[in-house]
Amino acid sequence: MKLTVASSPHIRGNFRTNRIMLDVVFALLPALAMGIVVMGSRAFLVTCVSIVSSLVWEYLYSLVTRTRNTLKDGSALVTGLLLAMTLPASVPYWLVIIGSGFAIIVVKALCGGLGQNIFNPALSARALMMLIYPAGMVRFFVPKADGVTAATPLHHMVMPALPEETLWEMAIGRCSGSLGEISAVALLLGGAYLVYRKVISLRIPAAYLGTVAVITLIFPKAGNPLQWMGYSLFSGGLMLGAIFMATDYATSPVTPLGQILYGIGCGILTVLLRYYGLYPEGVTYAILTMNALVWILDRYTAPRRFGKQKGGAAS
Amino acid sequence: MKKLFFGGVHPRYKKKLSTQTMDFHTMIPKQVVIPMQQHIGVPCKPLVKVGEHVDCGQMIGDGEGLCVPVHASVSGTVLAIEVRPHPTLGECLAVVIENDEKNTEVKGEIPHNKEEILSAIRNAGIVGMGGAAFPGNIKALSALGKAELLIANACECEPYITADDCLLRTGAKEVLEGMMIMADLVDAGHIVLAVEDNKKEAIIKLKELQSDYPKVELKILPTRYPQGSEKQLIKALTGKEVMTGDLPISAGCLVFNVSTFAAIYQAVNGGQALTKRIVTISGEGITKPQNFIVPIGTSFKEVIEAAGGISEKTERVISGGPMMGVAQKQLSVPVVKATNSILCLLRDENGTAENPVCIRCGKCISACPMHLQPVYTHRYVEAGQLEDIRRLNVIDCLECGCCSYTCPAKLPLVESCRKGKKMLREAEKK
Incomplete structure (x- = not known):
């Protein structure tokens, strides 16, 4: 018998990168299903195009650079799916293919690959797509009238006015918007699953949503403060962003305190961008901005040294 | 469950593997290999010569400074004094004794005052038996008159290991007696026995004895690895953090493993040197996982054979637990004072990743x-x-x-x- 001599520990937990990625995909399914139910088959096709093109870009990159084929780690699948969730169902397919290529090749692979990228690939791609073909990114279906496009609830809130939809309709997703963002309930369900599976902690989503809730409650722009807060939480990409985008491992802080500060920062920037920005939505740019600050947050929120009491001199 | 210290994990404990049979017996090895270093500090120098007859409990090695003696764990003849493999140090000078199975024994004197108790603890070769193997008398000396809290550590937070659990189920009285000896010695104001809540039978036993030892507080902690680590246990019990480089006594605490307390009792009350200990033999690779009382110096090979041998699929044999233990390259290594378990593990299916790069999950x-x-x-x-x-x-x-x-x-x-x-x-x- 040959005995292996290796460093401890001799047992490992059952966490795995690809298991985590599959959990994220699974957690996104309810929201995706709502998108397809409300917006129809084109939502499904956009998702397919985004996922397949992401996988193809990932494969091509490993082929051209002769590096390890990383399709199995599942991250390209997640990027493709997340990108699709942020897009309107009417987006042109060619734009999706360009976007996914940018996400996979430029934002992820060229920045060092899995775990090394500074910016969220899906959101970076969305930002680029907004830049190169805005017209393809702002037409949204109206769920009540098939094939008609119209303004999202957020467009009303810019006026400022409360949207036509009831809060309940917004929560379940009977409103227009990007194909994965409309149903807050489905997204929260997915988030609860991720917390249960210990894929994410509550720190970032709770800090993010909590901050938005507090600011919109104190500074409402229409209706009564509670109503305004409710609409602010359920509209646009906030739930999708707070639960699935801001919690992206590679582009968020690793320290517990850093994660809370990061969530608060995302919340403040989102409200500021929604109130004063050029576009009705601010989630994408809020998260991308905070992505750039992650290294500072990590550096200055290192855990207190064991044995060093709070308020003691830093070593 | 409330977290009493930061961090930690919940590995699969698999402790039931080795607690199915409780009638553990003392092994009788044919030969023992007694390493001259089984503690943190200066190695011992051999006190015997090749060919000499030794009795069980006879001191066969001792040294100066941070050092405690080692003893023959069987009676018999010294076969060799040479460098032999060691489970944690790689290799070490050792006295090899052939067992004559006559079991002739020598005992130390029964101490009468504090000074004599301290030297009895030293002369019995007592070290921390939880794994660190720090000389027991020196730890006690550092705490004389300063220990506010005396802690008996029965957390045994590593998976598979049940040696302390077995000790408490069958010999809790010796542990408690040992605690009283130490508490008197260092004038500890407060005495705690800390055990994790996954040791139900041991807790029942301890509760039965509680009325005889009213000074000892039984603390049942929510199971979490590494609660048995001295720093984490002190944090969980007192909220105090002991900085690296500081001794637990800086937080007013003196901590010993429960096995160490039992050994202290045997040394002070019976004049017995530390010559045997309870060892868990477990893991999916072993035929009959169980606990044995093993004379120090018995080879892993003999313990494994006594437990029915190992399967061909065994990938690692570990001295200690799966989280911190040391993987062995040969089975001729001896059980030493700090060896609480021998594990035979199969290949870990969770051991490899498809793309082994950091994803910054935190x-x-x-x-x-x-x-x-x-x-x-x-x-x-x-x-x-x-x-x-x-x-x-x-x-x-x-x-x-x-x-x-x-x-x-x-x-x-x-x-x-x-x-x-x-x-x-x-x-x-x-």
Whole structure:
């Protein structure tokens, strides 16, 4: 018998990168299903195009650079799916293919690959797509009238006015918007699953949503403060962003305190961008901005040294 | 369950494997190999010669300074004094004794005052039996008159191991007596026996004895690894944090493993040297997982054979627990004073990753009971950035294994922390 001599520990937990990625995909399914139910088959096709093109870009990159084929780690699948969730169902397919290529090749692979990228690939791609073909990114279906496009609830809130939809309709997703963002309930369900599976902690989503809730409650722009807060939480990409985008491992802080500060920062920037920005939505740019600050947050929120009491001199 | 210390993990404990049979017996080895170093500190020098007859309990090695003696664990003839493999030190000078199975025994004198008790503890060769093997008399000496809290550690938080559990089920009285001896010795105001809530039978036993020992407070802690680590246990019980380099007594605490207390009782009350201990033999690779009372110096091979042998699929044989134990390359190594278990493990299906790169999930930081950042230590060690490694306080690392255990990319984080510590030590020498 040959005995292996290796460093401890001799047992490992059952966490795995690809298991985590599959959990994220699974957690996104309810929201995706709502998108397809409300917006129809084109939502499904956009998702397919985004996922397949992401996988193809990932494969091509490993082929051209002769590096390890990383399709199995599942991250390209997640990027493709997340990108699709942020897009309107009417987006042109060619734009999706360009976007996914940018996400996979430029934002992820060229920045060092899995775990090394500074910016969220899906959101970076969305930002680029907004830049190169805005017209393809702002037409949204109206769920009540098939094939008609119209303004999202957020467009009303810019006026400022409360949207036509009831809060309940917004929560379940009977409103227009990007194909994965409309149903807050489905997204929260997915988030609860991720917390249960210990894929994410509550720190970032709770800090993010909590901050938005507090600011919109104190500074409402229409209706009564509670109503305004409710609409602010359920509209646009906030739930999708707070639960699935801001919690992206590679582009968020690793320290517990850093994660809370990061969530608060995302919340403040989102409200500021929604109130004063050029576009009705601010989630994408809020998260991308905070992505750039992650290294500072990590550096200055290192855990207190064991044995060093709070308020003691830093070593 | 409330967290009493930061970090930690919940590995699969698999303790039931080795507690199915409770009628554990004393092994009778044909030969014992007694290493001259079984403690932290200076190695012993042999006191016997080849060919000499020794009795069980006879001192066969001793030294100066931070050192406790070693004893013959069987009666018989000294076959050789030579360098032999050692389960944690690689190799070490050892006295080899052939067992004549006559079991002739020598005992130490029964002590009458504090000074004599301290020297009895030393002369019995008592060390911390939880794994660290720090000389018991020196630890007690450091706490004389200063210990506010005396802690008996029965957490046994490593998976598979049930040696302390077995001791409490069958010999809790000796443990409690040992605690009373130590409490009197150091004038401890408060005495606690800490046990994790997964040892139900032991807790029942302890509760039965509670009325006889009203001074001892039984603390049942929610099970979590590494609660049995001295620093984490003190934190869980008192909320105090002992900094790296400081002794537990700086927080007013004196901690011994329950096996150590039983050994102290036997030394002080019966004049018996530390010549045998309870060892768990477990793991999926062993035929009959169980506990034995094993004379110090018995080879792993003999213990494994007594437990029915190992399967061909066994990949690792470990001295100690699966989280912190040392993988052995040969089975001729002897059981030493700190060997609480021998594990025969099969291949770990969770051991490899498809793409072993850090995804910055931060789980290692949330799992580190010492508030470290293994993700960055790993990165800086790979890059050789000495200044950054120093800034990360890697010196505090217990090597408990929580970071590696929890890492989804299966990175060798503990190994990196070890390398980081070594790099810092080498840099200091220059």
